[in-house]
Amino acid sequence: MEKFVRLDGLVAPLDRANVDTDAIIPKQFLKSIKRSGFGPNLFDAWRYLDPGEPGMDNLRRPLNQAFVLNQPRYKGAQILLARENFGCGSSREHAPWALLDFGLRCIIAPSYADIFFNNCFKNGLLPVILEGGAVDQLFREVEATPGYRLVVDLEKQVVLSPRGQAFAFSIDAFRKHCLLNGFDEIGLTLQHADQIRAFEAKRRAEQPWLFG
Amino acid sequence: MKQAQTLYDKLWTSHVVREESDGTALIYIDRHLVHEVTSPQAFEGLRLAGRQPWRVDSIVATADHNTPTRDWDHGIRDPISRIQVETLDANIKAFGAKAYFPFLDARQGIVHVIGPEQGATLPGMTVVCGDSHTSTHGAFACLAFGIGTSEVEHVLATQCLVMKKARNMLVEVSGRLGRGVTAKDVVLAVIGEIGTAGGTGCAIEFAGSAVRALSMEGRMTLCNMAIEAGARAGMVAADEVTIEYLRGRNFSPTGEAWERAAAYWRILVSDPGAHFDKVIRLDGAGIEPQVTWGTSPEMVGSIDSRVPDPAQIVDPTKRKSIERALDYMGLQPDTPITEIRIDKVFIGSCTNSRIEDLRAAASVVKGRRVAGSVKLAMVVPGSGLVKRQAEAEGLDRVFREAGFDWREPGCSMCLAMNDDRLEPGERCAATSNRNFEGRQGAGGRTHLVSPAMAAAAAIAGRFVDVRSQF
Numbered sequence: 001m002e003k004f005v006r007l008d009g010l011v012a013p014l015d016r017a018n019v020d021t022d023a024i025i026p027k028q029f030l031k032s033i034k035r036s037g038f039g040p041n042l043f044d045a046w047r048y049l050d051p052g053e054p055g056m057d058n059l060r061r062p063l064n065q066a067f068v069l070n071q072p073r074y075k076g077a078q079i080l081l082a083r084e085n086f087g088c089g090s091s092r093e094h095a096p097w098a099l100l101d102f103g104l105r106c107i108i109a110p111s112y113a114d115i116f117f118n119n120c121f122k123n124g125l126l127p128v129i130l131e132g133g134a135v136d137q138l139f140r141e142v143e144a145t146p147g148y149r150l151v152v153d154l155e156k157q158v159v160l161s162p163r164g165q166a167f168a169f170s171i172d173a174f175r176k177h178c179l180l181n182g183f184d185e186i187g188l189t190l191q192h193a194d195q196i197r198a199f200e201a202k203r204r205a206e207q208p209w210l211f212g
Numbered sequence: 213m214k215q216a217q218t219l220y221d222k223l224w225t226s227h228v229v230r231e232e233s234d235g236t237a238l239i240y241i242d243r244h245l246v247h248e249v250t251s252p253q254a255f256e257g258l259r260l261a262g263r264q265p266w267r268v269d270s271i272v273a274t275a276d277h278n279t280p281t282r283d284w285d286h287g288i289r290d291p292i293s294r295i296q297v298e299t300l301d302a303n304i305k306a307f308g309a310k311a312y313f314p315f316l317d318a319r320q321g322i323v324h325v326i327g328p329e330q331g332a333t334l335p336g337m338t339v340v341c342g343d344s345h346t347s348t349h350g351a352f353a354c355l356a357f358g359i360g361t362s363e364v365e366h367v368l369a370t371q372c373l374v375m376k377k378a379r380n381m382l383v384e385v386s387g388r389l390g391r392g393v394t395a396k397d398v399v400l401a402v403i404g405e406i407g408t409a410g411g412t413g414c415a416i417e418f419a420g421s422a423v424r425a426l427s428m429e430g431r432m433t434l435c436n437m438a439i440e441a442g443a444r445a446g447m448v449a450a451d452e453v454t455i456e457y458l459r460g461r462n463f464s465p466t467g468e469a470w471e472r473a474a475a476y477w478r479i480l481v482s483d484p485g486a487h488f489d490k491v492i493r494l495d496g497a498g499i500e501p502q503v504t505w506g507t508s509p510e511m512v513g514s515i516d517s518r519v520p521d522p523a524q525i526v527d528p529t530k531r532k533s534i535e536r537a538l539d540y541m542g543l544q545p546d547t548p549i550t551e552i553r554i555d556k557v558f559i560g561s562c563t564n565s566r567i568e569d570l571r572a573a574a575s576v577v578k579g580r581r582v583a584g585s586v587k588l589a590m591v592v593p594g595s596g597l598v599k600r601q602a603e604a605e606g607l608d609r610v611f612r613e614a615g616f617d618w619r620e621p622g623c624s625m626c627l628a629m630n631d632d633r634l635e636p637g638e639r640c641a642a643t644s645n646r647n648f649e650g651r652q653g654a655g656g657r658t659h660l661v662s663p664a665m666a667a668a669a670a671i672a673g674r675f676v677d678v679r680s681q682f
Contacts, residue, residue: 016536017529018408018508022648027629031278031292033252033299035361051636051654054292083529085409085442089646090627091344092250093360114378114412114444115344115358122362172376174236185362186261189370192230192238196372199229199240200267209465209473210242210337212269 002124003182007105007152009078011142012068019082020089021116025098028053038094039101043069069102073146081138082109086127087116096123106152108159110135121175124182128152128159128169154179216483218380219449220415223355223480227338229372238372242337243349245323246273246309246364248300249629250342254365255303266371268308272332275300275315276322277629281592281619284316293630307368311463321595321621324348324562328432329597331461335450335477340367345562345645347438350447351431352454353480355415357444381414381443382488385422387496392679394572395430396564396643396662398422398494399437400502404512406492411443414490417482418448422496428457429568436563437645440509449481503549503675504647504660506537511647513549515665515677521545540649541657542637549675552659553585556640557616557670558652559663560592561626564643569663570602573643574610576667576681582615583673590617590632592624616670628653641669 029041031054040058045051047070049062063070069077080099086109087095096119099107106126120127130138141161142148151160154176159167178185189196204211217225229238251273258265265271278293280286288294297315304312311332313320319330324345327333339349339356342364349356363373383402403410416438418431426434431448438446448454455474458464465473500514511534513520519538522545525531538545543552559565559573570593582589591611593599599621602608608618625632626644634640634656643666647658661669668678 015532017533020508020646020648022627022646022651026650026654027627030249030629031290031296033256033296035253035256045650045654085412088408088442089344089439089648091342091358091360093253093342093362096360111409111412113409113442115360115439119360119362122360172236173234174232174374185374186263186366186369189238189366189372189374193370195230196238196240196266196370200371203240207336207473207476209469210334211267 001122001182001184004105004124004126004154004179006154007078008149009105010074010076011079011081011148011150012074012077013081013139013142014068015083015139017083018085018088021087021092021095022089024087024095025092026052030092030094035097036101038098039103042098042102043067076103078104079106079108079150079152080104081135081142082107084109084111086112088113091115093119096120096125100125108135108138121179122185124179126152126154126179130159130167130169134167216486218482218486218488219353219417219447219480220355220380221486223336224377226336227355235376237375237377239338239375241340241367241371241373242270243272243332243339244270244367245327245339245341245346246271247277247323247341247343248275248296249277250361251303251364252296252299253361254368255307257365258368263369265307265368269310270371271309272311272327273300273304273309274313274320274323274326277623277627279315279622280630281622281624281632284620288315318596321598322562322565322623324436325566325594325598328352328428329595331458331464334458334464334473335454335480340373344439345436347444347446348432348436348562350435350438350445351428353447353450353477355445355447358439378415378444379413379489380487381411381416381490383416383418383492384420385418385494385496386420387422388425389422389496389499392664392682393499393501394662394664395426395433397499397502398496399434400504400509400512400660401494401499402492403437403441403509404502405494406441408440408508408510409442411438411441414443415445415447416441416443418446420496423448424451427568428453429566432566433563437509440645450477501662501665501678503665505541505543505549506534507540507647507649508537509645509647509660511537515549515675517549519543519545519547519549551674553639553674554641554669555587555638556634557586557589557666558625558640558642558644559590559666560594560624561644562594563645564663565592565594565598567598567601569643570598570607573663573667574607576664576678577614577616577671578610580614580671582670585673586670588617589615589670590619590625592619593621595621625652627651641666641675
């Protein structure tokens with residue numbers, strides 16, 4: 001997993017609540033057996049005017065110019081500003097894969113759906129939670145200011161605005177540790193293999209019907 | 213005295229392998245359900261790291277999302293779908309599993325239908341799958357939840373997950389449900405009440421006399437859509453209904469083990485006085501048949517209601533959401549739900565494709581004809597075994613004679629990964645779980661309902677109160 005320490009990035013605003021993972025990456029692209037290559041189909045139904053299918057040359061497809069990520073001022077955005085319950089619906093990890101493949105490294109929203117939130121951390125994509133008032137303010141600022149950037153400092157747990165305003169955020173200590181170091185969680189868990197084996201042996205003795 | 217525990221507390225505590233001081237825990241996983249869409253990258257990761265599955269006999273696998281629902285003798289025509297299904301075949305062959313029900317197997321079906329059907333889901337288990345509707349299995353007093361592909365790989369490699377405990381939420385439905393009102397209507401009413409983020413960060417226990425009175429299939433429908441209420445896990449306490457359902461199933465314990473297991477299962481209930489962080493109470497008798505009108509499951513109302521008018525909504529984010537939803541759905545404010553006409557009907561999905569669902573739909577359809585304005589009405593049984601059972605009862609004939617398509621099992625038009633889909637602008641009465649934009653096909657418009665309500669809509673060509681059809 002790629003580390004996440006500090007990011008100074010262009011911000012794009014997606015002003016919709018309850019953005020679901022079907023919208024982030026539609027089902028026809030889940031047929032891939034790879035982890036990469038989902039970026040061109042991120043928000044496919046909103047980004048393009050024609051129905052998207054795997055294998056199309058996306059560069060030749062008609063763009064929906066009204067969609068925020070197609071606007072030139074947001075080209076190269078690394079931070080997505082979003083609304084409540086971002087990432088609800090399907091558990092597809094293709095959603096964070098698509099966001100990352102597109103070039104985003106951080107999302108800022110008032111709340112997330114649990115599975116999506118969890119999936120982000122496994123891939124080095126940081127989902128920051130700020131309270132609704134702060135998110136409202138950032139929406140106003142980013143829309144009013146072309147080239148609007150934010151600094152996201154994971155070490156200090158703070159989002160810094162261009163005017164020097166600091167928005168503190170909280171994050172689970174273990175997840176922070178893994179993101180800062182780019183750790184492979186499986187490797188960390190396997191350090192406790194003996195404990196897992198001991199637990200398993202006890203369980204097998206007590207509830208043998210769960211095994212075999 | 214021991215502190216009173218909720219069912220979730222008991223399930224959680226009995227699976228903690230180790231716990232850090234900040235509450236981060238390593239949780240042991242008993243059952244790992246695997247399907248073709250969210251597993252290829254996990255097996256690939258395992259292979260690249262040179263790892264083996266920790267416990268192969270925890271794995272039960274099937275192909276369901278991509279599989280076609282007709283012309284099985286032609287195989288899978290879409291080459292990309294075929295590769296994904298063949299990749300699962302190859303991975304199970306290489307790594308092993310307790311059971312695999314591949315495409316064309318008589319017991320193949322939707323992963324959340326076949327787990328319980330086979331007795332592979334047992335009370336007290338932790339059950340995971342790379343699919344958000346894994347919450348279904350909580351109906352068996354399991355801790356069951358959906359995971360992403362990285363976690364699928366983590367469970368394959370370590371038999372554990374790194375998690376923090378969720379909060380306890382109780383949804384209590386008292387009283388008795390009215391005739392024609394089903395578990396689907398209950399869960400839609402709950403979501404309408406608390407919203408799609410109402411259960412975020414929580415594990416929901418469904419309780420109360422209306423829940424206790426549900427069959428296991430009804431309880432599965434209820435827990436299935438806990439995720440649409442924002443909760444990763446939904447559950448119902450074990451009782452004699454649970455135990456009787458499991459007796460004699462393929463992977464259920466037998467003999468002395470059965471007696472020991474059943475005794476253990478009976479303690480899988482919340483203790484009196486156990487603390488819940490959040491409590492929602494509903495009167496079951498007050499719940500009416502539900503129909504969604506928007507693009508989120510919380511956009512729902514009873515059959516006798518009207519589509520809302522966004523101009524009446526004060527909160528600007530909510531108003532904009534409703535405006536967008538009505539625009540996408542092609543609906544005018546204040547339209548009575550019963551005046552909404554439909555183009556297609558889909559009876560199926562992990563929410564509502566079990567035998568009782570098909571019986572309920574068939575009882576409405578029997579002796580009637582699908583309205584001429586309905587382009588397609590289809591029934592997709594949840595598994596090969598459900599299909600055979602339905603055929604033994606003559607339900608296939610009831611559906612066919614009414615003008616329904618009778619299909620092979622799979623996820624089908626719930627998410628339209630195979631050829632079953634809505635065309636742009638088409639409106640569908642669906643027994644599935646998500647009415648998101650494009651969920652059933654780009655530009656398609658989904659209204660979520662119970663199987664009986666979908667059947668009634670097929671006959672009338674528009675939504676009608678199924679209670680007027682008896």
